[in-house]
Amino acid sequence: MFENNVTDERLYWRPNPELLAGWSDVWAKKFEIFCHPGLNFTAINNKQNISGRKMKLHKLDWLEWITILLCGWFLLYPTPYKVLFTIILLLPVIGLILHDNSKPSITSLISITTNKDGETAYDVVSFIALPAYILILRMFLDYEIESYFDLLIEGLILLIAFLIIIGFFYRDIEKENSHKALIYFVILGNIAIYSIGAVYGINCVYDNSKPKVYQVPVVDKSIYSGRHKSYYLYVEPWSNKSDNDKIDVSKNKYDRTMIGDTVKVDSRVGLLKIPWHNIE
Helix, strand or coil, rough: CCCEEEEEEEEEECCCCCCCCCHHHHHHHHHHHHHHCCHHHHHCCCEEEEEECCCCCCCCCCHHHHHHHHHHHHHHHCCHHHHHHHHHHHHHHHHHHCCCCCCCHHHHHEEEECCCCCCCEEEEEEHHHHHHHHHHHHHHHHHHCCCHHHHHHHHHHHHHHHHHHHHCCCCCCCCCCCCHHHHHCCCCCCCCHHHHHHHHHHHHHCCCCEEEEEEEEHHHHHHHHCEEEEEEEEECEEEEEEECCEEECCCCHHCCCCCCEEEEEEECCCCCCCCCEEEC
16 A cells, blocks of 8 residues: 655655555645655646646645644544534635735636546645535534525525635636636535535524424335435424425434324524424
């Protein structure tokens, strides 16, 4: 898995090239740097040429590694939950504002690499991409909201706010850049995912409202057998805002509950007035 290398009389471990086969160039380099901190990730990326111009990336390696560490922690062991959520929520804002240029180009937020087969990969900086995917995944695992329409509306508002921040701190992509459309698309997509996850979390994590308890009958049950098994109870609607009456429960709760049984649903208002719920 690893090869032993000696440079400047120092012993370090370098990943075997076979291990990195199939990885994107950016993540392969990050893994290699993790094994050998002496390498400079920013310098490696700055060698890329886009439309004949050298792309200057963010020089925030420390923030990228903090992001990777905290996001992994929050995904695998989310404790202390609210503290980790708050820090990860702020990472993209901090990353967008901190830069070593008066007004860098939007291209500094993305790394474009082309492999030997001519395939192009687009990697958004970690302090945007990782919080986006980890937040939305963690929220879907931990909370169930009752109105996805309201979630999308609030997420759109946050997305617009982020675009305003980017427009204020960053200059537009050069017209001659052949990747211009795809760069906009990839960055917009990542920020949109972050906005949904952030709104989802702000609404539920910071909600201290008193739950309203509903007694609802179970009308059906199902098991989803994917990579990991999921257990669902189908219940009758308890409010006119409940879009989803399929509730994710533990295996123990699933086994103990029969069709026709009554369960208690705790419904909360939500900090952003997007109702969410859980079964007692």
